[in-house]
Amino acid sequence: MTDPPPERTLIYAADLTAEDVRALETFLNAQLGRVSEGVGETGETFFAMRSLLILVSDSAGFLHQLLTVERPEPWQRAAIVREWQRLRSTALDFNHCDGYDYDRWWKQIRHYDAADEAAELERIRHFATLYPWADDEADQGEEDERDTPPPASGATRSEWASRTEGVQTGKRPDGCDSRPTRASMGRLENQGL
DSSP, X not given: OOOOOOTTOOOSGGGOOHHHHHHHHHHHHXXXXXXXXXXXXXXXXXXXXXXXXXXXXXXXXHHHHHHTOSSOOHHHHHHHHHHHHHHHHHHHTTTTSTTOOHHHHSSOOOOSSHHHHHHHHHHHHHHHHHSOXXXXXXXXXXXXXXXXXXXXXXXXXXXXXXXXXXXXXXXXXXXXXXXXXXXXXXXXHHTTO
């Protein structure tokens, strides 16, 4: 049995507070400022560091504004998750530094709240039932358009693959050693293959 996450661990973006954003922004500004001091005030690296500091500030400011909305709309909920993830992932490389809050910043947040998570799982289940491929018919990481039957053929995926296996090797179903011609492919399609 696994232990439940500590009470301070963020699970959903709905649990974010303005203090969370302020603490993460302060931590990032301290770390980026420390690195910037070593860079100096000229050159490409200085410009990149200054741009990163601006992005952190803009992202935190936008997140502060979004957190003031009492009942956020779906786009605002998604923006809260995205902006928090942007700040959190920026801080991740500094997890070895003093001040990094593992309880609040380590875990990736993927959903605004439990209802959003349940809705996503339901969408996944729904799509899984639309195309219930058997395990032996499932792709093994390689996609090939010739493995998918044309919609009007009525053939299953494995039937289509057995009828067209010669296409992949350069041997046509009629035994010839050359690639299929347009005419022969047209005949195959007309036969419902």
